[in-house]
Amino acid sequence: MPTNAELWERRAKAVGRGVNTAHPVFAARAENAELWDVEGKRYIDFVGGIGTQNTGHRHPKVMKAIASQAANVLHTAYQVNAYESYIALAEKLNALAPIEGPAKTLLFTTGAEAVENAVKIARYATRRSAVISFTGAFHGRTFMGMALTGKVVPYKAGFGSMPGEVYRLPFPVESHGATGADALEALDWIFKTDIEPARVAAIIIEPVQGEGGFYVAPFDFLKRLRAICDQHGIMLIADEIQSGFARTGKFFAIEHSGVKPDLITTAKSLAGGMPLSGVVGRAAVMDAPEPGGLGGTYSGNPVACSAALAVIDVIKEERILDKSIELGDKLKKRLKEMSMRNDLPPMDDIRGLGAMVAFDIVKSRGRQDPDPDRTKKLMGEALSRGLILLTCGLYGNGVRILVPITVEPRVLDEGLNLLEDSLKAVA
Numbered sequence: 001m002p003t004n005a006e007l008w009e010r011r012a013k014a015v016g017r018g019v020n021t022a023h024p025v026f027a028a029r030a031e032n033a034e035l036w037d038v039e040g041k042r043y044i045d046f047v048g049g050i051g052t053q054n055t056g057h058r059h060p061k062v063m064k065a066i067a068s069q070a071a072n073v074l075h076t077a078y079q080v081n082a083y084e085s086y087i088a089l090a091e092k093l094n095a096l097a098p099i100e101g102p103a104k105t106l107l108f109t110t111g112a113e114a115v116e117n118a119v120k121i122a123r124y125a126t127r128r129s130a131v132i133s134f135t136g137a138f139h140g141r142t143f144m145g146m147a148l149t150g151k152v153v154p155y156k157a158g159f160g161s162m163p164g165e166v167y168r169l170p171f172p173v174e175s176h177g178a179t180g181a182d183a184l185e186a187l188d189w190i191f192k193t194d195i196e197p198a199r200v201a202a203i204i205i206e207p208v209q210g211e212g213g214f215y216v217a218p219f220d221f222l223k224r225l226r227a228i229c230d231q232h233g234i235m236l237i238a239d240e241i242q243s244g245f246a247r248t249g250k251f252f253a254i255e256h257s258g259v260k261p262d263l264i265t266t267a268k269s270l271a272g273g274m275p276l277s278g279v280v281g282r283a284a285v286m287d288a289p290e291p292g293g294l295g296g297t298y299s300g301n302p303v304a305c306s307a308a309l310a311v312i313d314v315i316k317e318e319r320i321l322d323k324s325i326e327l328g329d330k331l332k333k334r335l336k337e338m339s340m341r342n343d344l345p346p347m348d349d350i351r352g353l354g355a356m357v358a359f360d361i362v363k364s365r366g367r368q369d370p371d372p373d374r375t376k377k378l379m380g381e382a383l384s385r386g387l388i389l390l391t392c393g394l395y396g397n398g399v400r401i402l403v404p405i406t407v408e409p410r411v412l413d414e415g416l417n418l419l420e421d422s423l424k425a426v427a
């Protein structure tokens with residue numbers, strides 16, 4: 001088998017540089033929260049395919065469902081011949097999603113595609129075109145996804161003008177200077193200075209921002225947004241692509257607030273690593289577009305649907321929602337202990353919901369002065385010790401933890417010890 005260095009060199013020659021690879025380590029095999037590279041080195045995976053592995057790499061039940069579906073039909077294109085697993089998954093998602101009244105589902109392939117389709121559905125249902133999103137938001141790399149995303153470098157810079165009418169509110173993070181009240185005031189200003197509410201199709205929000213830094217939207221703020229959307233006939237879209245599928249201790253993070261959105265986007269851990277995404281929403285809204293207006297050749301692939309049905313069973317049978325809360329408590333406790341130590345670099349703002357946990361590396365204790373250089377060094381030190389980490393946030397100094405919720409306690413402790421050692425190495 002080629003070495004990591006050889007593959008890295010071939011990658012540079014053969015693959016466009018626009019898709020970044022965080023670590024020069026090539027995966028050969030993975031199991032639950034562990035991963036082995038092409039040289040046989042073992043890693044503990046605190047990233048889990050950026051939140052695609054909430055039920056662990058290659059869960060036996062998911063693997064079995066994939067193998068059994070693959071033995072029969074790989075793909076037909078749902079638009080030509082449908083199959084039961086698509087319908088069964090839609091039924092399950094309709095029952096699980098916090099939608100008021102009857103719900104319907106459509107399946108797609110990537111997260112960005114789910115976002116695009118949620119916006120298309122909202123536009124069709126309201127016959128309006130504007131969308132409001134947030135600073136720090138990440139909604140994907142397609143053109144509408146980019147337009148909705150609230151971070152310029154590397155997602156928008158250089159790609160030309162953005163499509164559609166998109167307006168932006170500050171995401172309420174008090175430590176970044178915006179409270180929920182500030183964000184609502186900004187919304188008032190948008191309605192006064194840019195666009196009347198009657199032309200706004202949707203407000204899209206991540207109930208817990210993912211790429212933006214694992215910030216939890218205040219529940220009162222979500223409730224106010226719901227009321228404003230109701231007042232003006234605006235669709236509230238919850239982008240649950242990173243925060244969903246058991247990560248925060250609920251199937252969908254917005255359930256913690258009691259708010260019921262009109263549309264929910266889901267992807268990532270939905271199918272345990274198979275490419276599958278979906279939009280779940282109020283039946284009347286979902287049925288607005290004409291047949292043929294939505295879809296895609298690979299949308300709702302049967303193998304991915306079978307995997308997703310198995311993932312839902314695993315979440316229920318293995319108490320993954322409870323385990324997510326327990327894991328989150330354990331992560332926060334250990335991180336708090338580390339943050340008290342003077343022999344480790346200053347850690348700040350340990351935060352998150354359930355097992356969606358992050359912290360910042362800052363230059364001085366008790367201050368919010370980001371230290372992206374030290375954070376980058378931490379990634380390297382962790383990797384050399386056998387721990388895979390990933391950053392997040394607008395300032396490059398957030399460290400997010402998306403370890404599979406099914407991680408064995410022994411492996412979790414080992415990973416946290418490696419994190420502690422790596423922090424010490426960059427102190």
Ligand SMILES: Cc1ncc(COP(=O)(O)O)c(C=O)c1O
Nearest residue numbers: 110111112138139140210241242
């Ligand atoms: C909240 C959110 N929305 C949309 C996306 C885009 O998903 P994908 O990369 O599958 O297109 C992501 C991916 O990280 C995400 O976290």
